[in-house]
Amino acid sequence: MQPYERFEAWQFAHKLNLATHRITVSWPVAERYGLTAQVRRCAFSVVANMVEGSAKRGRREFARFLDISIGSLAELSYAFRFAREVGYLAEEEANELEALRESTARLTHRLYQAVSGRGRRDP
Numbered sequence: 001m002q003p004y005e006r007f008e009a010w011q012f013a014h015k016l017n018l019a020t021h022r023i024t025v026s027w028p029v030a031e032r033y034g035l036t037a038q039v040r041r042c043a044f045s046v047v048a049n050m051v052e053g054s055a056k057r058g059r060r061e062f063a064r065f066l067d068i069s070i071g072s073l074a075e076l077s078y079a080f081r082f083a084r085e086v087g088y089l090a091e092e093e094a095n096e097l098e099a100l101r102e103s104t105a106r107l108t109h110r111l112y113q114a115v116s117g118r119g120r121r122d123p
Contacts, residue, residue: 002051003054003055004050004051004054004055007050007054007107007111008107009050009066009104009107009108009110009111010047010050010051010054012100012103012104012107013046013047013050013069013104013108014047015100015104016043016046016047016076016097016100016101016104017043017044017046017047019096019097019100020039020040020043020076020097021040021043023089023093023097024036024039024040027083027088028088031088035079035082035083035088038079039076039079039080039083042072042075042076042079043072043076045068045069045072046069046072046073046076046104046108047069049065049066049068049069049072050065050066050069050108052065053065053066053068053069059115059116059117060116062115063112063115063116066108066111066112066115066116067112069108070105070108070109070112073101073104073105073108074105076101077098077101077105080094080097080098080101081094
């Protein structure tokens, strides 16, 4: 097991990345280099930044990479909404992805708070 795999936030982010990849396979070919690629990069970024940050020296660096993951999770929220509204995601798929994204965001934020020492006071 890699050191980052012990984090529940990473475990959820990995599931989110896999689910995002699976669901975007059926999106229109015309979106291959547009929305599909952007959504996949975004989901991958969440996980990759956790992995990279956990390998850095010091909590401050790890917190910085977790902050980037949190930003990517916010971007992903809008991407899922947009995909649902243009008809690329069925309501059930959108709800499933958003629930997984929200759980990942909550866990990532908690990990960020623990690593940064900012506790609940951080907005």
